[in-house]
Amino acid sequence: MGMESGRPQAVQLVTVDEGADGxxxxxxxxxxxxGVPKSRIYRILRKGEVRVNKSRVKPEYKLEVGDVVRIPPVRVSDPGEKASAFVSDSLADTLQKAILFEDDRLLIIDKPSGLAVHGGSGVSLGLIEALRKMRPEAKFLELVHRLDRDTSGCVMLAKKRSTLKTLHGLLRGDGVDKRYLALVEGRWSHRKEQVKLPLEKNVLRSGERMVKTTPEGKYALTRYQVVQRFAGATLVEAKPVTGRTHQIRVHCQAAGHPIIGDDKYGKDEVNQRFRERGVQRLFLHAHSLRFELEGEWIEVRAPLSKDLQSFVESES
Incomplete structure (x- = not known):
């Protein structure tokens, strides 16, 4: 498209292909x-500088294959905007090594703990932005689902819009078998095979996003299985049947067994005790995915990261 630094220098007329359909x-x-601020994008839409098939459009207009989009030249006045565009060699290397599966439809990454899936909220570069910069040739790359910043493990990214739609359909039902490993406080009973409690998002005054169990919340179900017992803790495998925000973390807390290292829903004194035993972060890891895509079964496993694995080995 004749762009320099991702910005057109003159008016561009772009014909929409399958990659941007919908x-x-x-x-x-x-x-x-x-790098162009959101406010600027909405301003050029409002002023009619962006046109689709020569007409003004609202921000929620959905593109179709064959649409011709007029994009005006837009400059970034704030030099600070460019700072977030840099992917360090170490992050690029980490993400390259973290690829668990890839074909022309799908990319599955073993996301490191501490990396947000999306930039923003004080984090300049998230997983999706970093991968787009590492794959400039990819016309389409979108997150299929999210993982909390401190949770590690399997994250799916679609390389085609049709794949994104298919996987969203599977996720809405029970078409993706997602399994997590969590170290929880106390002795989880073998008999406690599921937690079925509705969840409601609730934003506190500080702006921190919290989720709580409440009768008015959305239906949520997590299945559990005991994997291994330790002094004062249990390693469980959790299978979220629904996909609510913070679901496993809040269901563990509600069951009386918060996840070790959870600074939002856990207990400070317990987390401190386990920090001394080597658990320095939220012990929640998305360790496997299994689903059928276009007649083919895809199964992916992400081993525990070294720090979590070393705890399991040293305490076994």
Missing amino acids: QRIDNYLLKVLK
Whole structure:
């Protein structure tokens, strides 16, 4: 598209291909005009500087194959905007080694703990932004689902819009078998095979996002299995049947067994005790995925990271 630093230098007329079919115009522009603030994107839409098939469009307009988009030249006035565009060699190397599965439809990454899936909220570069910069040739790369910043393990990214739609359909039902390993406080009973408690998102005054169990919440179900017992803790395998925000963490807390290292839903004194035993972070890891995509079964496993594995070995 004749862009320098991801920004057009003159008016561009772009014909929409399959890669952007069904995408909202505002999200499309945020991707094409990398580094341009959201406020600027909405301003050029509002002023009619962006046109689709020569007409003004609202931010929620969904693109279709064959649409011709007029993109005006947009400059970034704030030099600080460019700072987030850099992917360090170490992050690029870590992510390259973390690829668990890849074909022309799908990329599955073993996300390290501490890396947000999306940039923002004080984090300049998230998993998706880093991978897009590492794969500039990829016309389409979108997160299929999210993982909390401190949770490690399997994350799926779609390389085609059709794959994204298919996987979203599977996730809405029980079509993706997702399994997590969590170290929880106390002795989890073999008889406690599931937690079925509705969950409601609730934002506190500090702006911190919390989730709580409440009768008015959305239906949520997690199945559990005991894997191994330790002094004062149990390693469980959790299978979230629904996919609510913070579901496993809140269901563990509600069952009376918060996850070790959980600074949001856990107990400070317990977390401190386990820090001394080597658990320095949230002990929650998305360790396997299994699903059928276009007639083919895909099964992926992500081993525990070295720090979590060393705890298991030293305490066994």
